[in-house]
Amino acid sequence: MQTGIKQCHYILYTRPNFSRSSAGPSSFSPENVPGNSRKFFSVNSSARLSSAALFSVKGESSSAKLKTHLPLLHKNRNLVVRTTVYHSKRRRDRSAKVKQFEDRVMEFFNPNSSDSSWLKVTAISPDFNYLFKNTPAQAWYNQLILGNVNPGEVPLGQNLSNLLRLGLLYRFGGIYLDTDIIVLKTFRGLKNAIGAQTIDLDTGKWSRLNNAVMIFDEGHPLLYKFIQEFALTFDGNKWGHNGPYLVSRVVSRVTRRPGYNFTVLPPMAFYPVDWSKIGSLFQGPQSLNHSKWLLAKLRQIRSLSFAVHLWNKQSRGFEVQKGSIIQHIMFSSGAFYNSSTVSTE
Structure with missing residues (x-):
């Protein structure tokens, strides 16, 4: 399991000259409709970060292509022994590792630590315990480590990526982008937004969202709901269940409820x-x-x-x-x- 969850996030730091652009959602186009279809992560501008944009790009190890299909660990005594030994050592080093991860991230986010160039990039292996602390993902991840969660047939790295992006956004706020995204214009005016992938041509309403691009404030309640849904309904055997389908399920439930402030952008925005x-x-x-x-x-x-x-x-x-x-x-x-x-x- 240790070798099957190798991931890192490449964090970029930019200080571009942003131009003003409209942030409002445009009208839906009939481009993406169900019948015809089948990290960058940025801390929002603040006094502490000035006008800088910080991005994190998901990276995945090619080791076994992250296709880790783990049996339930409690059914395999040898795996339980190795897991116990490994995590006994891990617990001893956890405080130091958490501090190292937090310090590296905070140092990177510090605008005074950048050089004179407009671009800064680093790769940091995520500390799941630090990122998931005090969220519903914490208990789920602990059970996964103990072998009490069946990871299923979908590569575990893919599902951890779905959860990791939510944890990063909830912890720090900002912008998350998949690595197969080409950015065309500034995201500066976007706030608490997620994009629709397809729409219903008859109603003009979205029929599926996607989690490849998300812009949210730190601690946003919708992110908490996403994380909670992941922990409660995780299914490692269904592609998309813990990713695009998850955000679609949650948004459909909380739309028009008080306390949530977010925008669903039309497919043309990102897809x-x-x-x-x-x-x-x-x-x-x-x-x-x-x-x-x-x-x-x-x-x-x-x-x-x-x-x-x-x-x-x-x-x-x-x-x-x-x-x-x-x-x-x-x-x-x-x-x-x-x-x-x-x-x-």
């Missing part, structure tokens, strides 16, 4: 193209009509989207063709990539 159509962004013009469509779609994305989710599982093998929307976006955003192929892993 302008559904995963099943992501290849269209990598294709160059095939004809005059196709060229016109590409230009119209590019203009729509630049106008309405804060970011583009590349759906890496589907797009990792695509070639970035000349004249494609992705080529235009990458050139304009200053991203560097291989001219023949692109991989967002």
